[in-house]
Amino acid sequence: MREELLNSERLAATGKIATYLAHELRNPLATMAGFAQQILQICKERHSDASDAIIIRNTRIIINEIRRLELVMNNILRFSIKQPTKKQQVNLYNLVSELMEVLSINIEDSRVNLSIQIPENITVYADKVQLSEVFYNLVHNSLESISPGGLIIIKAGETDQDVWLDISDNGCGIPQDTLNKLFQPFFTTKARGVGLGLHIVKTIVEQNHGGKINIVSEPDRGTTIHFTIPKKEEDGEKNTVNRG
Amino acid sequence: MAKKILLIEDERNQIILISETLEKEGYEVCAVSNGEDGLKKLQEMDFNLVIVDIKMPKMSGLETLANILGQRKNLPVIIYTAYPQYKTDFMSWAADAYIVKSSTGLEELVSHIKELIGV
Numbered sequence: 001m002r003e004e005l006l007n008s009e010r011l012a013a014t015g016k017i018a019t020y021l022a023h024e025l026r027n028p029l030a031t032m033a034g035f036a037q038q039i040l041q042i043c044k045e046r047h048s049d050a051s052d053a054i055i056i057r058n059t060r061i062i063i064n065e066i067r068r069l070e071l072v073m074n075n076i077l078r079f080s081i082k083q084p085t086k087k088q089q090v091n092l093y094n095l096v097s098e099l100m101e102v103l104s105i106n107i108e109d110s111r112v113n114l115s116i117q118i119p120e121n122i123t124v125y126a127d128k129v130q131l132s133e134v135f136y137n138l139v140h141n142s143l144e145s146i147s148p149g150g151l152i153i154i155k156a157g158e159t160d161q162d163v164w165l166d167i168s169d170n171g172c173g174i175p176q177d178t179l180n181k182l183f184q185p186f187f188t189t190k191a192r193g194v195g196l197g198l199h200i201v202k203t204i205v206e207q208n209h210g211g212k213i214n215i216v217s218e219p220d221r222g223t224t225i226h227f228t229i230p231k232k233e234e235d236g237e238k239n240t241v242n243r244g
Numbered sequence: 245m246a247k248k249i250l251l252i253e254d255e256r257n258q259i260i261l262i263s264e265t266l267e268k269e270g271y272e273v274c275a276v277s278n279g280e281d282g283l284k285k286l287q288e289m290d291f292n293l294v295i296v297d298i299k300m301p302k303m304s305g306l307e308t309l310a311n312i313l314g315q316r317k318n319l320p321v322i323i324y325t326a327y328p329q330y331k332t333d334f335m336s337w338a339a340d341a342y343i344v345k346s347s348t349g350l351e352e353l354v355s356h357i358k359e360l361i362g363v
Contacts, residue, residue: 026326026345027255033347034261061257 009185024072024193028065035062060105067106071136075196078133078203079185085127085208092156092163093120095128099135100154106140111148118156124163124229130204131229137197138167138225144190145171145223162211162228170222179215205229246272247292247361252282252308253324254300258345262295262324265350270363277301279308286315292361295353296339298325306335313338320360324353 035058042054096118100107107114124131135154142152146169155166174182174189181187183202188195205211205227213227249266253259254277263273274289276282280302282294294312298305309321322341323330331342341356343349 027258030326030345030347030349031255031257031261034265034350035257037350038261038264061260065257 025069028069032062032065060109064105064109067102068140071140071197074133075137075200078200079196085130087125087127087209089123090126090128090131091120092122092124092165093118095131096135096154096156099132099139103136103139106143107152110143110146112143112146112150112152115151115153117153122156122158122163123231125232126209126229127204130208134201134204134227135167137201141197142167142169142171142223145169145173147171158231162230164226164228166224166226168222168224173219173221173223174215174217175219176217179217182215183213201225201227246270247363248272248274248290249357250282250285250289250291250294251275252277252279252294252296252300252305254278254297258297261350262353265354266357269354269357271357279303279305279311282308283311283315286312286319291319293320293322293357295322295324295357298323298327298330306330306333309339310335322353322356322360324349 039055039058042058046052093116096116100114100116139152139154146152150170153166153168155168157164178187178189182189182198184195185199186195187199202213205213209229211227211229213225215223215225217223247270249271251259251262251266251273253262253275256277259275259277263275266273274285274291276285278300279296282296283303285291286294296305296308296312300308303311305323305325309323312319312321320340321338322343323336323339324343324345326345328344330336331344336342340360343352343356
């Protein structure tokens, strides 16, 4: 019965995903193509250091757009296709540091500050790829809600049973009346995007890892996403095949 | 004297790309990131043409287009969007051109601008 409901949900989602793809992939692809053409043009005319600076800047922009495209595609794939959860011991500090290195271009271009407050020895029993997607989605959401000069803080700690993580920003916040809808698929408060990110984050944390997630937010003050993941397999779910 | 184009577009990288491309073609570009600001700018300055995106915060491109044509009936307007499906919307018919963003969309945009207002 549950499987039938999921299949029906997937079918209903197909049309929405097609629209999502059409917009969310077309825009960045058009941008990348445009700048790539510019780079070619500049390379043809190249004769000064000023040209080099433009090449560097444009390349950074292209990388940004590619990352966004990857995130969109990953979310669609995770929503639509069953993928196994493969857990292993993951060092959180190393994982977050690697991800923030990848996201450094987005963070620099958004001109926001990032503070990582994670003890170096914390490990969690989790699917590394899925956990990366959780961070990508949450940090991207923060970057979209925050103004230049704002702050994103990633904190982690542990209890006897769980590892906990907080991702906070001092961005525009979320109205209270929409907080309980944020994890629904296709619900979004943003002008762009279709609202799959937080749904996927919740599925990964709760269904695939046996953890808990919640959001605390205040308009114009900022948002904190708090989630926990059990430290050991017996505290959470066994390796599973699951959506998300 | 360079012809002036008002660009109403909320994607920052698209603003850079479109502005630089059109400036290289000899146009003067003024960019704003939503329809409300676009309408204000139209009251402050004269433009030869407007480029408007559809999906934007505050006011959609189609609503912006309706307001522009209410103020300046003969001003050429081009819709430049990632959404092909609004092409059949009644309001889109009022625009002088409807161009879908793609790897060749920018060339198409320049070509339509030249056709509509010259260089």
